Amino acid sequence: MEYTVKSGNPEKQRSACVVVGVFENRRLSQSAQQLDQACDGQLTQLVRRGDMDGRKGQSLMLHRVPGLVCDRVLLVGLGRERGCDERAYIKAVETMAGALQDSGAGDATCYLTEIGIRAWDVFWRIRAAARTLETFFYRFDRLKTAPSEQPRINLRRVTFSVPSRRELSGGEQAASEGAAIGNGMNVARELGNLPGNYCTPRHLGEQALELANGHPRMEAELLDEAAMDELGMGALLAVSRGSREEARLIVMRYRGADDDSAPYTLVGKGVTFDTGGISLKPAAAMDEMKFDMCGAASVFGTLSAVADLELPVNVVGIVAAVENMPDGRAYKPGDVVTTMSGQTVEVLNTDAEGRLALCDALTYAERFRPAAVVDMATLTGAAIVALGHHTHGLMGNNGGLVNELLAAGRAATDRAWELPLWDEYQEQLKSTVADMANIGGPPAGTITAGCFLSRYTKKYRWAHLDIAGTAWKSGEHKGATGRPVPLLTQWLLDRTAR
Structure with missing residues (x-):
C-alpha cells in the first residue's frame, strides 16, 4: 500500500473516495460538514432519515454525490464523540478498510485523522491508521490450493489529511512508521x-x-x-x-x-x-x-x-x-x-x-x-x-x-x-x-x-x-x-x- 499526506478541503479532492466520520446521534464531523455544505445538505438528509446514525462499525458508501468532485463518499460511524478513544479510532479505520476493500476504489483520501483523541496528536493518528491498514489486509493462505474467498482489493493508495502544510513532513514520517510497524x-x-x-x-x-x-x-x-x-x-x-x-x-x-x-x-x-x-x-x-x-x-x-x-x-x-x-x-x-x-x-x-x-x-x-x-x-x-x-x-x-x-x-x-x-x-x-x-x-x-x-x-x-x-x-x-x-x-x- 502507498501512503501519502496532504492538506486541503475535502470537497476539493478529486479522489476515488473521500472518507469522513459521523458521530452518534447523527452529528457530522468537521470534514463531513464541509462536504455537506458543498452538496447542499444531502449528507444531513441521509442521516436524518435514518440511513446512518453514527454507531461504531457502521459505514455508508455514497456514489457520485452532486456538487462533489470525488467519485465516492464513505461515511464511517465513530460512536460517541466524547468517548472517542484509541480503540474507537482504530475501529473506525478498520471499518473504513472493510468498506474500501469491497468498493473497487483504487485510492482514498482519509479525513478520519481530524478526529480528536485525548493525548494523541494528528501524527499518532496517521501512524495508527497506516499500521491498521497494513495489518487489516493481511491474509495467510499460502498453503491453500485456492486462495481464500476474499474480495479483490483494488485499493492501492491512501492519502491522510493534515490540518495545514506545516504538518506535511511530520505526517509523512508518521505514515512511514505506521507502515513499517504494520x-x-x-x-x-x-x-x-x-x-x-x-x-x-x-x-x-x-x-x-x-x-x-x-x-x-x-x-x-x-x-x-x-x-x-x-x-x-x-x-x-x-x-x-x-x-x-x-x-x-x-x-x-x-x-x-x-x-x-x-x-x-x-x-x-x-x-x-x-x-x-x-x-x-x-x-x-x-x-x-x-x-x-x-x-x-x-x-x-x-x-x-x-x-x-x-x-x-x-x-x-x-x-x-x-x-x-x-x-x-x-x-x-x-x-x-x-x-x-x-x-x-x-x-x-x-x-x-x-x-x-x-x-x-x-x-x-x-x-x-x-x-x-x-x-x-x-x-x-x-x-x-x-x-x-x-x-x-x-x-x-x-x-x-x-x-x-x-x-x-x-x-x-x-x-x-x-x-x-x-x-x-x-x-x-x-x-x-x-x-x-x-x-x-x-x-x-x-x-x-x-x-x-x-x-x-x-x-x-x-x-x-x-x-x-x-x-x-x-x-x-x-x-x-x-x-x-x-x-x-x-x-x-x-x-x-x-
Whole structure:
C-alpha cells in the first residue's frame, strides 16, 4: 500500500473516495460538514432519515454525490464523540478498510485523522491508521490450493489529511512508521502462522539470512548444535535432544549507529513446536503450539521494521530456535543440566522448556555489551490466567527500562502490565540437587518464570515480556497477532529521539 499526506478541503479532492466520520446521534464531523455544505445538505438528509446514525462499525458508501468532485463518499460511524478513544479510532479505520476493500476504489483520501483523541496528536493518528491498514489486509493462505474467498482489493493508495502544510513532513514520517510497524507485524504473523513441519529451527535460520540479505545494514549468523555445545549451552541443547530437527541459535545484527554505540538486544523464544516433551501436553489445542515461537517471530518483525525505517541505532536480535519433542533421547523430569553460565538446573517439568532455551541465549547476549536486553516469550499459561489476552506481562531488573517499555506500550496501543519480581518468589525455585529448579510450582507461575530468567541477566539492564496471552488468537480467527512488534518498535523509536 502507498501512503501519502496532504492538506486541503475535502470537497476539493478529486479522489476515488473521500472518507469522513459521523458521530452518534447523527452529528457530522468537521470534514463531513464541509462536504455537506458543498452538496447542499444531502449528507444531513441521509442521516436524518435514518440511513446512518453514527454507531461504531457502521459505514455508508455514497456514489457520485452532486456538487462533489470525488467519485465516492464513505461515511464511517465513530460512536460517541466524547468517548472517542484509541480503540474507537482504530475501529473506525478498520471499518473504513472493510468498506474500501469491497468498493473497487483504487485510492482514498482519509479525513478520519481530524478526529480528536485525548493525548494523541494528528501524527499518532496517521501512524495508527497506516499500521491498521497494513495489518487489516493481511491474509495467510499460502498453503491453500485456492486462495481464500476474499474480495479483490483494488485499493492501492491512501492519502491522510493534515490540518495545514506545516504538518506535511511530520505526517509523512508518521505514515512511514505506521507502515513499517504494520509490515513488521505481518512478518511476525507469517512466521507464527506457519505449521511446525514448515517452520523448523532450520527454516528460521534461513529466514534470518534472507532478512539480512534484503537490508544492507543487517547481517545474520547461525550457530549449530556443535557450536552451542562448545559454548556450553547445556540447557538449550537438552530441550533439543528429543527432536530430529537440530536447534539453531540465530543472531541478527542491525548496524544503524557507530560501532561503539551499545546495541539494544532482543531475545526471542523460538520453540517451533512444543509437545511438552516427556511431560506431554494434553491433545486438545496442541496444534496451537506452533505459535510457541512467536517471541522469535517478534524479533524478526521488529528488526524488519527497524531496517525499513533505517533507525540510527544498533540492534541485536537473538533467537533460540528449537523443537521440544519426546523420544528415547529426550531429557527427562529429574535430569540436571548445566547452563552456559555454569549454573545447574534440575528439570522438574520438560514442558517448562522455554526458559531453558532462553537462559543460554540471555547469557550469550552478554558478549554484545548491550545497552539493554528485552526478551519476549510465550512462556506461561499463568500469564493468561493473570492478564487474559489483552496485556503482556512485564518484569525486569531495572525500573527505568520497565517504565520505558510501559510508556512505549501505551503509545503503541500494545500495552504491558508490570508484575513484581521480588526476592520472595525466588524461594520457590529451590532445588535439593541443583542450583535451581526449572519451575516453582503453581502459585505465581509467570513471576517465578521471570525469576528464573533473572538469574541469567545480572550483568545488564533486562526486561521480560510474557506474551503467552497476546501472541495469537484461538477459535474462528485463529492466528498470530504480530504483538509485541508495535511495543518493541516504539521503544526503539523512543531511544532514537533522546
